[in-house]
Amino acid sequence: MASPITPPRGMRDFLPADKARREHALGVIRRSFAAHGFDEIETPVVEDVALLHSGLGGDNEKLSFGVLKRGLDGDDLASAIESGDILSLTDLGLRFDLTVPLARFYASHRAELPPVFRAIQIAPVWRAERPQKGRYRQFVQCDIDIIGEPGQLAEVELITATAAALDALGLKDCTIRINDRRILNGLLEYCGFAEARWPQVLISIDKLDKIGAAGVVAELEGEGADSAAVLGGILEKLEPHVADGGVELTVEAITGILPDGVDTDAVAALESLAHALDSLPSGVTLRFDPTLVRGMGYYTGTIFEIAHPGSGSSVGGGGRYDGMIGRFLGSDVPAAGFSIGFERVVDLIEVPTGETADSIVLVYDPTVPLDRLLAVKSELIASGRRVRLEKRTKNVKAILDRAEAAGFGAFAAVTPETTDAASLDIKALG
Known part of the structure; x- marks a missing residue:
């Protein structure tokens, strides 16, 4: 049992x-x-x-x-x-x-x-x-x-x-x-x-x-x-x-x-x-x-x-x-x-890695206003990306490793200076 x-x-x-x-x-x-x-x-x-x-x-x-x-x-x-x-x-x-x-x-x-x-x-x-x-x-x-x-x-x-x-x-x-x-x-x-x-x-x-x-x-x-x-x-x-x-x-x-x-x-x-x-x-x-x-x-x-x-x-x-x-x-x-x-x-096949290209993790500073954070996220979603929010901690590497394991292909930091999606510095994971 x-x-x-x-x-x-x-x-x-x-x-x-x-x-x-x-x-x-x-x-x-x-x-x-x-x-x-x-x-x-x-x-x-x-x-x-x-x-x-x-x-x-x-x-x-x-x-x-x-x-x-x-x-x-x-x-x-x-x-x-x-x-x-x-x-x-x-x-x-x-x-x-x-x-x-x-x-x-x-x-x-x-x-x-x-x-x-x-x-x-x-x-x-x-x-x-x-x-x-x-x-x-x-x-x-x-x-x-x-x-x-x-x-x-x-x-x-x-x-x-x-x-x-x-x-x-x-x-x-x-x-x-x-x-x-x-x-x-x-x-x-x-x-x-x-x-x-x-x-x-x-x-x-x-x-x-x-x-x-x-x-x-x-x-x-x-x-x-x-x-x-x-x-x-x-x-x-x-x-x-x-x-x-x-x-x-x-x-x-x-x-x-x-x-x-x-x-x-x-x-x-x-x-x-x-x-x-x-x-x-x-x-x-x-x-x-x-x-x-x-x-x-x-x-x-x-x-x-x-x-x-x-x-x-x-x-x-x-x-x-x-x-x-x-x-x-x-x-x-x-x-x-x-x-x-x-x-x-399903145990015999390989999933193409290209499927992670349009997915991004936003590692945000806790001081970023929620309305601005959600506006940036919504802008990326509207462009066709999959977006996940992760609060920044001391161990950023653990956040990125977890995101990569979950199939995300990129990340960007959202700081109080971030104004919109165009201002993000997007980097590849892995």
């Missing part, structure tokens, strides 16, 4: 310099997404608990925070604990991602939206994770989604816009690993797994980079999967390719590492996607990864993740989820999305 003076576990405070860094990155991402024709929306931080536990969120549903109904008493709680049905005490829950709320949003406002809707959502989400490095209980997601476009144009636009955002952030050496759920399903069918087992088998395959092929086989055999050994043999052959970052997105390269009988349409679609994306920024590479799963159960086609050598985990991901919105409307609506893992990306 957190002490009264620290944030709850898995949640963080941000000092001004950290907050400025985050806002810089968020601004870059927003502008990049908007330049590609996406419109920003906002949804509530809570949704009906029935929606959050409707099977759309996969394993993340188990990590959702519930909000207790109003008016409950001790007997209600005791009864729910005894029956093991704590969920019955909640009617709302904090969102655990932005995709499920988007599906509800689209179902609510479909008549007011264009036939093909391009959405931006940048907001915090909450999961009852076990806190560890790079994994928090409250974190920001930066999502773009395209609803209503059944063709590859959706994937092309999503990947192009995301790659542009990464490039604008100055993040180089990114690899977008791509797979298709149809290829994965064909692989499981080839191995002889019953379709009912596919979701659990995919969860085990998703751990390949952590536990290896032998670990995947052991986990599946422990659950009584008779086809685990066949899958293990295939995964052992694929591991070297995965370790090398995958293979080229061509029919020859893909079919060359997979068993016969994979979904040829899905393979051809991946090659077509690669051709359409041949003009991505130089810092972004596309590769086929046959073991890429993406943990969410709602994906139906192309899936993708961003890998970066500076991070031990993916820094973004997404895919096509054509069946989700139909759960609300009764008819399928094509949809695809891409999410940048903001908390991991």
Whole structure:
């Protein structure tokens, strides 16, 4: 349990310099997404608990925070604990991602939206994770989604816009690993797994980079999967390719590492996607990864993740989820999305130092009349500068060091002789 003076576990405070860094990155991402024709929306931080536990969120549903109904008493709680049905005490829950709320949003406002809707959502989400490095209980997601476009144009636009955002952030050496759920399903069918087992088998395959092929086989055999050994043999052959970052997105390269009988349409679609994306920024590479799963159960086609050598985990991901919105409307609506893992990306970027050029600290003498001090400050603000007032003390160096750490680029002394902004002797910090 957190002490009264620290944030709850898995949640963080941000000092001004950290907050400025985050806002810089968020601004870059927003502008990049908007330049590609996406419109920003906002949804509530809570949704009906029935929606959050409707099977759309996969394993993340188990990590959702519930909000207790109003008016409950001790007997209600005791009864729910005894029956093991704590969920019955909640009617709302904090969102655990932005995709499920988007599906509800689209179902609510479909008549007011264009036939093909391009959405931006940048907001915090909450999961009852076990806190560890790079994994928090409250974190920001930066999502773009395209609803209503059944063709590859959706994937092309999503990947192009995301790659542009990464490039604008100055993040180089990114690899977008791509797979298709149809290829994965064909692989499981080839191995002889019953379709009912596919979701659990995919969860085990998703751990390949952590536990290896032998670990995947052991986990599946422990659950009584008779086809685990066949899958293990295939995964052992694929591991070297995965370790090398995958293979080229061509029919020859893909079919060359997979068993016969994979979904040829899905393979051809991946090659077509690669051709359409041949003009991505130089810092972004596309590769086929046959073991890429993406943990969410709602994906139906192309899936993708961003890998970066500076991070031990993916820094973004997404895919096509054509069946989700139909759960609300009764008819399928094509949809695809891409999410940048903001908390991991923001630790990898450098904030341009030029952003401090228009910020100034005025170190003022206590004898300066307030009206004159504020007039000088207002004049600088009107010229486009960011201005902070600091009372002069004996240790001026400490004031200036603190100002520089806070992102200010210049300072000036305000004395009783100062008449206006033009009379200031402005000097650079650092």
